[in-house]
Amino acid sequence: MKMVTPLLTPLLAVAAWFSMSLCANAATPARSFNTSFDCAAARGAVEKLICRDARLAQMDIELTRLYRLALTDEHSVPRPDKVEIDQRFWLLARDQCATEADPKACTVSHYAERAHQLRQGSAIARTKDPSRLTEGPQAFRCTGLGALVAATFFTVEPAVVYLKWANTSTTLEQVPSSSGALYQGKDNRGSQSFWQNGNDALLRMPGAGEMRCTVEPVS
Secondary structure (H helix, E strand, C coil): CCCCCCCHHHHHHHHHHHHHHHHHHHHCCCCCCCCCCCHHHCCHHHHHHHHHCHHHHHHHHHHHHHHHHHHCCCCCCCCHHHHHHHHHHHHHHHHHHHHCCCHHHHHHHHHHHHHHHHHHHCCCCCCCCCCCCEEEEEEEEECCCCCCEEEEEECCCCCEEEEEECCEEEEEEEECCCCCEEEEEEECCEEEEEEEECCEEEEECCCCCCEEEEECCCC
């Protein structure tokens, strides 16, 4: 029987350790965050993505909170029965993000837009719950725009703002800024940004100069 030489012994030990480490890593399941649904039974690529992403998981829980509040609001626009139907169609649209080039960015945008819709349509959804992760919609009047800009904020990390005016909307992500809150994004229209400091804001959209905005007082 051949004997293992002293020179090969350390190499074999390292190889064995490396092999066991790979097996251990393969056996360790990916980290899963709390969501509104059971991640153990997650179906589809988007649900699995949400379970693995801390920000999306927070957005999912917050959106479910807003949705349940809207269902209790008899004065919501649309009415609660239509809110429920819209939610079903929204879930189908959200899951289509799996086919997009950037599924994560698509999913973030869908959550931001839906949160805006629910908060805009229901006073109960806009109640000042200490656990809330959304604010708005807040209205801004910007130079050069005939319509008010509605802004809904998702206070996750990094934070997100959904902006909507007339037939235009965009979702931007917060980036570091020396003052105020700066949000940036890019889509097929080009680069966009929104900066806010108190009641003052600046909006930059492709094909337009910098627009100065001020918070519209609540009547």
